[in-house]
Amino acid sequence: MNTQWEAVIGLEIHTQLATKSKIFSGASTTYGAEPNTQACVISLGMPGVLPVLNEDAVHKAVIFGMAINAEIAPYSVFARKNYFYPDLPKGYQISQFELPIVGKGFLDIEVDGETKRVGVTRAHLEEDAGKSLHENFHGLSGIDLNRAGTPLLEIVSEPDMRSAKEAVAYMRKLHELVRYLEICDGNMQEGSFRCDANVSVRPKGQAEFGTRAEIKNINSFKFVEKAINHEIERQIELIESGGKVVQETRLYDSVKDETRSMRSKEEANDYRYFPDPDLLPVFISDELKAQVKALLPELPEEKKLRFKTDYQLNDESATILTSSRDLANYFEEVVKLSHCESIICANWITGELSAALNRADLDISDSPIDATRFAGLVARIADDTISGKIGKQVFEFLWNSTDSADDIIEKQGLKQITDTGAIESIIDTILAANEKQAQQYRDGNEKMFGFFVGQVMKAMQGKGNPAEINKILKVKLS
Amino acid sequence: MQNKTITQLAEGLRAKEFSSVELTQHFLNRISQHADLNAYITVTADQALQAAQLADVRIASGNAEILTGIPMAHKDIFCTQDVKTTCGSKMLDNFIAPYNATVVEKLNAAGAVNLGKLNMDEFAMGSSNETSFYGAVKNPWNKNAVAGGSSGGSAAAVAAQLAVCVTGTDTGGSIRQPAAFCGVSGIKPTYGRVSRFGMIAYASSLDQGGSMARSAQDCAILLQSMAGFDAKDSTSVDVPVPDYCADLDKPLTGLKIGLPKEFFTADLNADMAKTLDAAIEEYKKLGADIKEISMPNLKYAIPAYYVIASAECSSNLSRYDGVRFGYRCENPADLNDLYTRSRGEAFGKEVKRRILMGTYALSAGYYDAYYLKAQQVRRLISEDFKQALNEVDVIFSPVTPTPAFNIGEKLANPIEMYLADIYTIAINLAGLPAMSIPAGFIGGLPVGLQLIGNYFDEARLLNVAHAYQQVTNWHTQTLSL
Structure with missing residues (x-):
């Protein structure tokens, strides 16, 4: 039955850029510090603070763009994505919306020996949120803002992948690339490389896409494959039993190996994006591009x-x-x-x-x-x-x-013995001690040659030059 | 002592006629005597006296700057480390700032003595200082009248001589309008001239800090210490700051003054028109040429401003969520309850009104019609000004349609309140520097003249204002308080 369906997959990958300090402040980005010890007044979103863009984050984004043959926007703009959540200190995330820094590019992947080109729609810079911890706080939540303000490059692919296998190949390729470029440490356990997958299915041959579901925050290659496969099956079963896929955000549960609904399109936030008035547009000059290109590994x-x-x-x-x-x-x-x-x-x-x-x-x-x-x-x-x-x-x-x-x-004393005199005298001793075997060889049992090589090597504690031994043995046995 | 200019006081301090401690104590006494004006939210007497002591040592050692030992005060929108910083709101009534605003840092370094934090409209949203959680500031000239806003406490403190000079901020007229209402001088510099770091945001693309004092010269001295590029503020501009006092006495011969015909219409209050005419006559005597100019897009300034400012504030004020600092409601049932009650209980009516307007203007489906359109209007208005300033050196206009209105008079009608900002708002949209200087009295209340200059040319504005103050005495009119 499944053969009549085709999956359509696009990935959004959040790569944490390996900068020393945060994207809009001087606070450190080192992982694993005591909660809230790397949260400066800017990370905390204190009244009156202002963001200042980290130049290194911009450079790393440009490096990435060049590596995937993308257009680097000469002019890009930071925008505010407004929503309330306790680990989002300012009540908005600084991101890029209409004018991202990296435009269309591509990545070639190999699946089953065949090369396939996957389009990258865009990649934009943004700040990460903090972490909410809901356990061990007796009905309260703990907020750790160490991660708040860590630079991310969100890489959005075209819906070009047709199987979980292709999706994983793309993700692996990207993972390899960002580490190669040294713009991201690629540590998935620490959340440096995270993936959201947009999945839909359509009857084979149909041009229009089906309704998609977005699976959030899948943090290993194995889970990406499982989550996508699970979601494809769920959608096919749903349609075949007369149901309809609804546009929604789903969460993958790796323990139960299933996805479940998080929120539907109707419940989706209106993020009220608008250009951040605290930041200037980012201009990327041809000089900078040339500089980065020269440094590109x-x-x-x-x-x-x-x-x-x-x-x-x-x-x-x-x-x-x-x-x-x-x-x-x-x-x-x-x-x-x-x-x-x-x-x-x-x-x-x-x-x-x-x-x-x-x-x-x-x-x-x-x-x-x-x-x-x-x-x-x-x-x-x-x-x-x-x-x-x-x-x-x-x-x-x-x-x-x-x-x-x-x-x-x-x-x-491991030096190889190439002294032919030494090898000859050992061979003579061994041949004398093994007359019978020598005769067998001369009678045509070629296997016996190996026996003699072994014996000589053993006598020489492995240090005899094999070529010399072979040569001399051949002469003596003939 | 309170009648002296900064220069006179600085000389007195150096000549040991009085110490900074004595001067500071004198102003602290005046502040408590005139507490009924409600100009201050917080008085930092102990810290001020300590700073004065240090200033005296510094003066004695001979490495003092002109502001060393001069008692001044900050609008309560500037973060002051270890001192309550409320922004006029219940939301921040418990907020002790953990850091200093760049402006505060600079004035501390200059040795200025901070007397305390000045009252203001809540989050700088208001034109009468009536939206302050701490109550309205009274106009020293008539205690039934408003002091103006949002820097109402700043203006009243200078007028009542409760500080030698003060900081203010101006998003749509918040320095100039209260300066005019209280009969003091105030300058809003070019957007980007003064760092916004540590200045609590209302509308980021319009907010600008500036100085207020009893004369253009004192404004120049204070602004000198506030201005300059700050790496902590991406929107601050790296343009050299000239010596604002150097050209104060430059003659005005040949100065070209533009009068926008859209502002000088038959609708203008007759007394106001008469007052401004008299001021213009003075300028003619000083050698200036007057030219009528036209700025056709000015009429759209108010709606464009209220869309942009509200949109930005709706986002800027999202951080007040009861989670990390500021007001938190009692016993929140869940996250949503924490948000809605904390914000519902701690924000005042006007702040809520603007958050709602701004949220609406940015919402999907409305963004293009409101926010984007307003930004287009903003560009047109800027173009109008740029073109006008190609033809003239400065533009003159009223600051307000009328003198200060009475407390409570316009509270019920926000639109009428917004319209009172008609002459000041367009300047913020264009990002230009502008000044308000006292130009006369109507019915016993001061009124101001607005001077608008070219980008980063505050020095010219101060020169034009100073020249007028050399031949008139409106700015030295003193209350017998």
Whole structure:
């Protein structure tokens, strides 16, 4: 039955801009402080206070706009969104309404191997509200205004997505991008990246959109997918059983995995937007745009392409290594410092190092092995001082100490033996001790070759150069 | 002592004829003697005497400024740290400001002695000071008459010599109209000239702080310390502040004065017309040329003003919700009850009326017809002024249609009250500087002359006012209080 329906999804994503101070005051934005200790007179909306726009927030919005190929408004205006709520100190939120700072842009996402372009309608600057806490106050509510005035960039997409999967792909892409641009820390638990989803369904082939419902404040990728899927099913069931979708705001309950009505269109506020007379319009000059453009980091797509061509990486490695700016920088640093083949560097970073970081739940920027020490390891593998196998041992030492790879190799005596005389005499000893097996090999049992390699390696405590061993064994066994 | 100008007092302090403590005590005594005028909401006697003591030390050490040790007072719209700041409202009757307004900060730094906080219409909404939670201010010239508003306490305090000079604010005439009603001088500078930080907002795009005193010269001295760019106020303008006293004595020869024909009509009160004619004659004698000008859009000023000011105030006053500061109703049943009763019980009638008007004007479906239209009118009015000021140096007009009316007279008819602001309101819409100076008496009550100047050219206005005050003595008329 469901195949005859098509979902239409648009997302509104609130990204908290990683500025030091709030958008309209000098109060700190650091997360997790004691309630109301980061609420200055301006955050509190005291009589007589005035907002002053944080320049860094504007720059970060412009950076974002440029990264999604959007029009940057030469002239944008802050407006007041009026409504009463205890955690909204002034009784209005300063936002942008008719003239947002970022206009139309787009983001390309990949779903099931296919690329799809999702339009961004607009992105506007606004201040966050505080927090209301309803528990543990004995019938009263607690208000924490630390968050009040934190800068947000609300990114509104076109209704271009047709499945929860696409919505999640878009959200992930955006999440990756804002962290890449270093305009948002992307911390979803702390609410730095929040999502509202507009969902409607229509019979496949119909041009007009169905009536939409807005699902508020979904704060994980998993819940976005579940909430949207749940909402699509709810709407289809409703229509198929003869009902009608009403325009309303719904809340997703992650425990029950369902959405429920919060308020209908009729109950919706009239926000009485008007230009904030306390703030001047924001003018973005061509000079500023040029400045920002020059500072714009290489974007994930561009970087991935460059990694594939410049470093001859395959798609998988390039994707992993460009998934964060720090990881990409780490990789490039290792290549530069180790003077060795990029593919070896890539393999060791995406393999050994990534696995260890994952196990320890660490980010690349917190890696106990910095790029210099890691490059030391890769260089010794590349120049055959140690084998790959010994490399793993050295890696363990690197992880648990501050010594360089060279010091570790020296101290632990892990240097590979390439002295052919030494290898030959060990091989002679082993062949003499295993006459029977040598005969089996000569009779055609090729598997026995592996047996001898193993024996030699064991005798050499893993330090023998595998290529040399192979070469000499082949001669002696023939 | 109360008759002296700021300059004379500053000289007296330096010559040790009297100390700032003595001067301050003298004014504190006068304030309590004339408490019936209701000019002050809060008198900060202890702090004032302490500040006076510090001022005396500073004067003795030789690094005093002209305002050091001079007793003045602030309209109760400016936040004063650790001092009750009410804005004339029950809503803020318990509000002790945790910070100083920039204007207060600047005057403190200059060493001025703050005697206390002056009465005003509630949230600066009113033209008679009758909307104050603390009751109407009486006009010192006739205690049955209003002192004007909203800076009624400020004007009355200067007229009754309960402060040497005072701060005021002007959103639609709130400095100029009470100045005219009480026979004192007052200047509303260009919008953006004086910081609004810490000045409790009524209508943000129109509010502007200014000075009031017994002469243009004293207004200049006080304004000098108030004016200037403030990074805390995005709408303050970074234009250098000239020395306002430097050009006070510049001759007026060749000065071009414009008289808007829309203001000087047959409808103008005959006594008022006669008074203004006499003032204009004086200016001719001083060498000025008079020119009739036309500003066709002035007639739309009042409706445009009441839409814009109300819209902005409806939003500005949303923060008074009983949650964080100010009045909170007893035992609220729930959130909605907390909001409706706190606001319902603590806001006065006029404030509620304007919040309702403004909320309506901004509502979906009405915004374009009211708010947007009013903004268009505002632009047209500004254009009228700009064009006129290309032709003339200053524009003259009445300040008020009549002298001060009686307390209670217009309270029942808000429209009539609003119409009394006809001559002052357009100037706020245009953001221009304007002054009111005493120009005569009608029936024993003072009336004023309004001078309107070009953007950031307060110095010219002060010069034009000062020249008149050198050849007339309306401003020195003193009450025998």
